Amino acid sequence: MLQAKKQFDEHLIEEGFFGQEINHTTYNLARMNMFLHNINYDKFHIELGDTLLNPKLKDNKSFDAIVSNPPYSVKWIGSDDPTLINDERFAPAGILPPKSKADFC
Structure with a gap:
């Protein structure tokens, strides 16, 4: 900053x-x-x-x-938390990044 x-x-x-x-x-x-x-x-x-x-x-x-x-290579819970797909930051994509691709969050 x-x-x-x-x-x-x-x-x-x-x-x-x-x-x-x-x-x-x-x-x-x-x-x-x-x-x-x-x-x-x-x-x-x-x-x-x-x-x-x-x-x-x-x-x-x-x-x-x-x-x-960005938090590179952090653990990402992805589809283990189904409420994330409704999050306004992720919903437009229609799918959450897989756990193995946390850097795409």
Whole structure:
């Protein structure tokens, strides 16, 4: 996120930074990084949790830029959870990626 900040003018980051991280250590590092780079506490909102199974930032807010580091090769429950096919992120495809292809989520 901080690299993205360098690429955008300050006026594009009026609302701040939003993110979600599954790894507790990385979550804490991200928050500390914000402080170390003089990002005010009220300008970032980072949640702890699994974005694929439990996205925390679902308030229909639009974003000017999205930066991600996909969770490559993580365990994917796929069709073991039949409710996922109704999730708005996966439903348009009509099928869930198989467990062996979690990177396609």
